[in-house]
Amino acid sequence: MTLLPNYDDLDGMDLAALVACREISATELLEEAINRIETIDPLINAMAFKFYDRARSQIASGLPSGPFSGVPFALKDIGAPLAGTPCAEGSRLLRDNISKTNNTLVQRYLSAGLVMLGKTTTSEFALVGSIENDLHGQTRNPWNREYSTGGSSGGSAAAVAARMLPMAHGNDGGGSIRLPSACCGVFGFKPSRGRTPFGPLSGEGTAGTSVNHVITRSVRDSAAMLDVISAPDIGDPYAAPAPERPYLEEIGRPLRRLRIGVMTELPDLQISVDAVAAAETGAKICENLGHFVEPVRLPFEARPVRRLFREIAGIGVAARLEAIGKARGHAVTQDEVEPHSWLAAQAGKLLSAPDYLARVQEIHALGRAFGPWFTRYDVIITPTIARPAYPLGVIGGQTDDLLGMHDVLMNIYPFTQVYNMTGQPAMSMPLYRSAEGLPIGVQFAAAYGREGLLFRLASQIEIAAPWKQYKPDLLQKTSN
Numbered sequence: 001m002t003l004l005p006n007y008d009d010l011d012g013m014d015l016a017a018l019v020a021c022r023e024i025s026a027t028e029l030l031e032e033a034i035n036r037i038e039t040i041d042p043l044i045n046a047m048a049f050k051f052y053d054r055a056r057s058q059i060a061s062g063l064p065s066g067p068f069s070g071v072p073f074a075l076k077d078i079g080a081p082l083a084g085t086p087c088a089e090g091s092r093l094l095r096d097n098i099s100k101t102n103n104t105l106v107q108r109y110l111s112a113g114l115v116m117l118g119k120t121t122t123s124e125f126a127l128v129g130s131i132e133n134d135l136h137g138q139t140r141n142p143w144n145r146e147y148s149t150g151g152s153s154g155g156s157a158a159a160v161a162a163r164m165l166p167m168a169h170g171n172d173g174g175g176s177i178r179l180p181s182a183c184c185g186v187f188g189f190k191p192s193r194g195r196t197p198f199g200p201l202s203g204e205g206t207a208g209t210s211v212n213h214v215i216t217r218s219v220r221d222s223a224a225m226l227d228v229i230s231a232p233d234i235g236d237p238y239a240a241p242a243p244e245r246p247y248l249e250e251i252g253r254p255l256r257r258l259r260i261g262v263m264t265e266l267p268d269l270q271i272s273v274d275a276v277a278a279a280e281t282g283a284k285i286c287e288n289l290g291h292f293v294e295p296v297r298l299p300f301e302a303r304p305v306r307r308l309f310r311e312i313a314g315i316g317v318a319a320r321l322e323a324i325g326k327a328r329g330h331a332v333t334q335d336e337v338e339p340h341s342w343l344a345a346q347a348g349k350l351l352s353a354p355d356y357l358a359r360v361q362e363i364h365a366l367g368r369a370f371g372p373w374f375t376r377y378d379v380i381i382t383p384t385i386a387r388p389a390y391p392l393g394v395i396g397g398q399t400d401d402l403l404g405m406h407d408v409l410m411n412i413y414p415f416t417q418v419y420n421m422t423g424q425p426a427m428s429m430p431l432y433r434s435a436e437g438l439p440i441g442v443q444f445a446a447a448y449g450r451e452g453l454l455f456r457l458a459s460q461i462e463i464a465a466p467w468k469q470y471k472p473d474l475l476q477k478t479s480n
Helices: 012-020 026-044 052-060 104-111 154-161 178-184 219-229 273-288 302-328 339-349 353-370 402-412 417-422 451-464 473-478
Strands: 047-050 072-076 115-120 144-148 167-172 187-190 211-216 259-262 292-295 379-383 426-433 439-446
Touching (some): 012 026, 012 219, 026 052, 026 072, 026 154, 026 473, 052 115, 072 104, 104 115, 104 219, 154 167, 154 178, 154 211, 167 219, 178 187, 178 426, 178 439, 187 219, 187 451, 211 219, 219 451, 259 273, 273 292, 302 353, 302 402, 302 417, 339 402, 379 451, 426 451, 439 451
Parallel strands (some): 072 115, 072 167, 259 292, 259 379
Antiparallel strands (some): 047 115, 167 211, 187 426, 426 439
């Protein structure tokens, strides 16, 4: 029996308000979330690890009075070590790895009063845009369980879309927050480079392309959470510019007429009719809100960007496997990881230190090339994904062919990686569905450090074209 019949319709701030005014206790809210997970997760497999007793003990020990006090929450199984809990990074190689300490990001989540009840699935080492790994198996899209959630934060996106949780942690090094959000019909926001912490265990993620945040159902939850986690950490190598005001204050704030460019084509890739229609839908909503909208062509192509992403990721996984080998006293072998991880690492080893520095310079050159365009335009709209969510096995079946796998990924996900390289904030909004009912996100990007502008625009769009009422059918099948 449910304790909170309207749980599906409430975001994290709503739930925190109920706990604060004692309409429901944090323990009752946790048990509601656990009940949802135990009912729904067998259908979609979004939870990598569950630590319910730890969550109960966390509440019993007393929660801080933060903005999300008592709200159930899950961390992605990479980039968010929580002391005493598993952190396998989606790999059977690390299935027995237990974190010894919290990182700064997790400590800030805890300070907000979030109740940590588990970790969500990811692809091995967050390398692939679909959750089909040897350790946990396939994570299924709540809108059609034969389809992928996207990745690599696919478990978090699925858990939020299926209404198991109001929000969940994700990280984004090439689209890993925005892509699964686009496939699962939820809100995914990638902050600017340096906006959220990686310390104290590392200074940055994947040559500065990766950033942490959350996947949510509402815009305001994302803004409020960025307020919680975004202050510079001691010893950070760099930090994004300070915001004009708290991000939550941007929600509903009046917005001047924006100049918006819309890009629906790439010279070296075919974009699906659905994806074009999604971007045009986002553009039309903005036009109806009074903003100036026109077509634009930014200076990049899909193939060179994907090649750069592939090489940087390969260097990163090579370094990760080497570190694991050194820590345990013997090298990682091919049979201990999935084929694509091994192939990526071997390719990464072929690149020299000068090669790596040259790739970093290519990353920064993209930022230089994009900068002037965001003095002419406040926001650029593109599809988040180039076609609707794809069946499970499309990427999983490519694991023995590294270049073939990346070719598939490029054809599905050509629009997101470039903003990781430029460091700019970008968000995916669930504004379109295909004729088959599969979500297709619309991506909005702004100049470096302009998260506030995106949140203000997103809150306008959320009112003009609300998505809260759209829920996957599996919820209706399992709610009675």
